[in-house]
Amino acid sequence: MSVFIQQLPALIGVVIGALGSYVVVVRGDQARFRREQAARWEERRLAVYADYAQSVKKTVTVTYRVAAKLGNDPHPDPLTLEEAKPLLADATTRRDPSGEALIMLGSPEVVDKARAWVVTAMEMEHFVRASRQDAEAWQALLERQRAGREGYYTAVRDDLGLPPGHSARWSLPAADPVPPQR
Template identity: 65%
Template sequence: MSAFIQQLPALIGVVIGALGSYLAIVRGDRARFDRERVVRWEEQRYTVYVDWARALKQTITLNYRVAAHLGNDPHPHPLSAEDAEPLMTQAQIDRDPYGEALILLGSPAVVDRAQEWVSTVMAMEAFLREARRDPEGWQALLDRQRTGRQRYYAAVREDLSLPTGHSGRWPAAPTG
């Protein structure tokens, strides 16, 4: 019995060491899993943010083309409202799933900025449906749309902890 008592401190040390190693491994694995999960969701949000913006941009480009047909915009490829209608419908259909993913995965601030941006795009569409020939009114909508886009991207950058980016405001190409 005295030999067992003499070995007991070493046995307790081995048990404590094994338990400590097990706990350290479990904590490390848990921390790695948590980091990987955060990265995975950030990648998903990034993809959703970009896909939604790209789909909305298709509608915006069509709006520019119709506005050019009406004489409101200098876009080099005018398109009549009649010719644009099926393209606009398809752009809306294509955008809807991205909007749902945005609502599901996006931060509240990004979703709010997206709503502001798309509301302005819808106002642009209404302007064009009325076949208005008002370059100043169109320019005001363009400015609102560009501000909406800038605010959306700023919210995305903040949500994804990205550095501040470009405003996205390009100088207008000279006409004439």
């Protein structure tokens, strides 16, 4: 038998081992690439979700302040409607592009919950722009807004695979009565 034929099984083993190593490395690189790509998209979605939430919350906060000036809300920093108009316009201007990013990158459930939340925020804005003085109606809007925000955050956590979070509903201590003057 020739030397070549005697060494052929070893040579075939080396070739098979090299091919096996190559396949393992390529598949490992592909899996790592997919994981890194998924992590990048997840980070981007989280940023879009947070940006949208902040833009809606800006509208909500300004409406709280105007409602306080109208006597509907106990917010400690009331604001007149005239002072609030530029802030509301800025909030809307900021919310529109973040809403587009949300539609592009968000899951359908998150987008649906975001829409429910923002519709309530827009109703709150309409309420204060109409200078309504109705504390009960305002309180109902607040409850809908809080439920909308909670639903949005729950959908975001589900989409990102995060554990359940805090509902952000906590009761505030009653205001201390003013001590008598001596």
